[in-house]
Amino acid sequence: MKIHVIGAGLAGCEAAYLLARRGYAVDLFEMKPELGPAFHEKDLLAELVCSNSLKSVARDNASGLLKAEMKALGSLVMESAEKNRLPGGQDLSVDRTAFSRYITDKVLSLPNVRLVHEKVTSLEKGEDVINIVCSGPLTAPELVSFFQNEYASSFCSFFDAAAPLVYVDSLDLSKMYFKSRYDKGEGSYLNVPLTKEEYEDFVRELCSAERAELHDFDHFEACLPVEVMAKRGIDTLRFGPLKPKGLETENVRPYAVVQLRQDDVAGDLYNMVGFQTNLKYGEQKRVFSLLPGFSKARFARFGLMHRNTYINAPMALNRNLSLKQDRNTYVAGQFSGVEGYPESAASGLLAGYYVLERLEGKPFDPIPTDTMLGSLINYLVMSSPKHFAPMNATYGIYQYPYRMNKEEVYEHSSEVIPEWLGRNF
Numbered sequence: 001m002k003i004h005v006i007g008a009g010l011a012g013c014e015a016a017y018l019l020a021r022r023g024y025a026v027d028l029f030e031m032k033p034e035l036g037p038a039f040h041e042k043d044l045l046a047e048l049v050c051s052n053s054l055k056s057v058a059r060d061n062a063s064g065l066l067k068a069e070m071k072a073l074g075s076l077v078m079e080s081a082e083k084n085r086l087p088g089g090q091d092l093s094v095d096r097t098a099f100s101r102y103i104t105d106k107v108l109s110l111p112n113v114r115l116v117h118e119k120v121t122s123l124e125k126g127e128d129v130i131n132i133v134c135s136g137p138l139t140a141p142e143l144v145s146f147f148q149n150e151y152a153s154s155f156c157s158f159f160d161a162a163a164p165l166v167y168v169d170s171l172d173l174s175k176m177y178f179k180s181r182y183d184k185g186e187g188s189y190l191n192v193p194l195t196k197e198e199y200e201d202f203v204r205e206l207c208s209a210e211r212a213e214l215h216d217f218d219h220f221e222a223c224l225p226v227e228v229m230a231k232r233g234i235d236t237l238r239f240g241p242l243k244p245k246g247l248e249t250e251n252v253r254p255y256a257v258v259q260l261r262q263d264d265v266a267g268d269l270y271n272m273v274g275f276q277t278n279l280k281y282g283e284q285k286r287v288f289s290l291l292p293g294f295s296k297a298r299f300a301r302f303g304l305m306h307r308n309t310y311i312n313a314p315m316a317l318n319r320n321l322s323l324k325q326d327r328n329t330y331v332a333g334q335f336s337g338v339e340g341y342p343e344s345a346a347s348g349l350l351a352g353y354y355v356l357e358r359l360e361g362k363p364f365d366p367i368p369t370d371t372m373l374g375s376l377i378n379y380l381v382m383s384s385p386k387h388f389a390p391m392n393a394t395y396g397i398y399q400y401p402y403r404m405n406k407e408e409v410y411e412h413s414s415e416v417i418p419e420w421l422g423r424n425f
Contacts, residue, residue, distance in 0.1 A: 089185020241274025
């Protein structure tokens with residue numbers, strides 16, 4: 001049986017690594033360097049946009065619960081994250097380059113993984129071929145057309161965004177201070193306090209700044225461009241990414257706060273938290289330089305946006321993540337309709353387990369829905385096709401077996417996942 005994994009992001013690497021470690025030969029397809037440098041900055045697999053793309057590890061946080069489940073499932077992403085972690089309080093912040101290099105080295109060290117640098121525009125089909133499509137939000141238009149023509153699958157899309165990176169040595173740190181919200185964690189966030197006048201001037205400039213023109217798209221509510229939030233009302237940012245609550249000090253009572261997060265081990269680069277944007281690059285430089293301490297700021301990367309293409313999962317997918325119209329083609333990652341790096345990686349890992357189950361002739365045993373990962377997959381396949389939208393890990397979709405608090409949910413999951421693994425693998 002030939003195994004083709006399409007896409008070498010987090011989801012694809014999880015699936016390929018799991019199957020290759022179990023002795024199966026895997027062809028891992030990656031369309032870099034043809035894609036270009038806009039989002040993939042280096043010649044590495046499993047790249048992240050931001051140092052905190054993996055989000056929280058708090059036990060009472062849905063994303064934290066999902067990552068605990070991933071760790072129990074033997075996730076390569078979690079292994080790399082723990083080895084390359086940066087100070088970040090309750091966020092799982094990592095050195096992005098070291099994180100990706102670790103995964104690249106681990107995957108390519110396996111002799112039965114063949115990395116193919118090629119844009120995949122169609123899928124090889126047949127009973128002797130299994131495809132795991134983890135092509136992500138930048139899926140080649142030709143492959144999207146193939147799915148539409150071959151399977152008549154309904155596709156959706158929205159625009160996702162990434163925040164700017166700034167060189168810390170170009171900032172005036174005398175106008176900033178280090179502190180984590182409510183003093184949780186290591187105090188690793190660099191905070192830029194704003195007065196009422198500074199905040200309102202900044203919001204006005206954001207709202208009037210020129211944006212890159214995009215057509216026919218919807219924003220994902222959990223990742224709105226900062227200028228879109230600003231236009232929703234003068235106080236929207238102050239109660240969102242610029243909220244001052246928990247960031248007061250003995251000498252500072254800010255009206256609003258811009259937070260910066262360390263993005264690399266050396267501490268040279270900082271990410272502007274919540275500042276994903278579609279402003280033109282010149283406008284970003286002009287507007288962000290108005291912030292206190294930013295007058296001489298140098299940007300390693302400006303904020304940018306991209307189209308996130310995903311299938312209408314309730315119409316297209318079985319519970320084992322295979323296509324309803326082709327049992328030999330599995331879909332995982334953001335292309336499947338999950339949203340977020342941990343969610344993408346987790347779905348790729350689970351797709352690998354489901355393919356392994358199939359290859360070893362075992363009956364299909366779905367991951368229990370009273371886990372965060374199981375609830376996420378349940379959301380994909382059981383939502384209304386008419387209203388389907390990408391989903392993060394959230395307690396709003398969790399399938400509670402009975403009424404439990406979040407600590408009990410965490411403990412319950414820590415029992416259910418090993419039991420499911422032991423029963424099947």
